[in-house]
Amino acid sequence: MIIIGFLGGTYGIYKMVVGNYAMNDPFSFGFILMAYIILVASAYVATKRIWTLLIIGVVITFQSCNYAKSNQQVVVSEDCGMTWKKINAGEAVPKGGLNMCYMKVVVPNFPMQGEATFISNLKDKVRANVHIDYDYSIIDALAFIKQAKFLGKANVDADNEEAIGKSFEMAENMVIDKRIKDVAKRIFVDEDIVELDQSEIENHLLAESNKVLEQLGVHLNFITLSFDLDEQTRQAIDVSTAMKIYESKGLTELGKQVMSQRAGATRITVENKTEAVKPEN
Incomplete structure (x- = not known):
């Protein structure tokens, strides 16, 4: 049993070193190493400590078995979020440590989806409800966490699936949505809703948004844009489009007559006249 406990503890210490546990959390590693040496010495002197040695060996072994995966x-942070350090995939991830200021954040390393809805002005003061669906990836976790420090927790397990993507809705709103809205409003104010090219403005918005977001560790993979206009604006767009077709065919005057008749046809007046009933003799 002593040999098993010794081998288990030694293997755990070895995995801590090769897995960079000691580098990522030197305070806890130093404490565990000191405790292990003391317990080994105690077990060597008095076999009554055999169970203590076995328990500590098992604890150390499990403590070193949590690793960062390729999809995260x-x-x-060892100073309550003041500075951050990234743990590469395959390296050991400390589970908690004895440092009260030790914090850990698990950031997804795969594409995620988000959406933003807001009201924006287009050219000639046309107002529209804008809905944007986007797909994004966090390309620099260190830059991203500086913008979303509230994601930091003291004991996030890298093997806990709930830690991946669970708290990122608020991060999307604070980090991504706000930047997309600011860029979109700046672009849309010069866009004519009649002349607007859907794919062209999506590409423009994607490129301009990435210039801002990539500095924050986020990259947009694609954007889908849609405008929700009121009925009056939609009718005005239909009329403008129809007139351009008439003009291209040299039928401007005919187009004006058709549009005039169409506009008049929408005005319906309903008269309800009730004749007085004559009394019978």
Whole structure:
């Protein structure tokens, strides 16, 4: 049993070193190493400590078995979020440590989806409800966590699936949505709703948004844009489009007559006249 406990503890210490646990959380590693040496010495002198040695060996072994995966980016802080350090995929991730200021964030390393809805002005003071669906990836966890420090927690397990993507809705609203809205409003104010090219403005918005977001560790993969206009604006767009077709065919005057008749046809007046009933003799 002593040999098993010794081998288990030694293997755990070895995995801590090769898995960079010691580098990522030196305070806890130093404490565990000191405790292990003391317990080994105690067990050597008195076999009564055999169970203690076995328990500590098992604890150390499990403590070193939590690793960062390829589909996540793990960042840690030893000073309550003042500075952060990234743990590469395959390296050991400390589970908690004895440092009260030790924090850990598990950032998804795969594409995620988000959406933004807002009201924006287009050219000639046309107002529209704008809905944007987007797909994004966090390309730099260290830059991203500086903008979303509220994601930091003291004991986030890298093996916990709930830690991946669970808290990112608020991060999307604060980090991504706000930047997209600011860029979109700046672009839309010069866009004519009649002349607007859907694919062209989506590409323009994607490129301009990425210039801002990539500095924050986020990259937009694609954007889908839609405008919700009121009935009056939609009718005005239909009329303008129809007139351009008439003009291209040299039928401007005919187009004006058709539009005039169409506009008049929408005005319906309903008269309800009730004749007085004559009394019978």
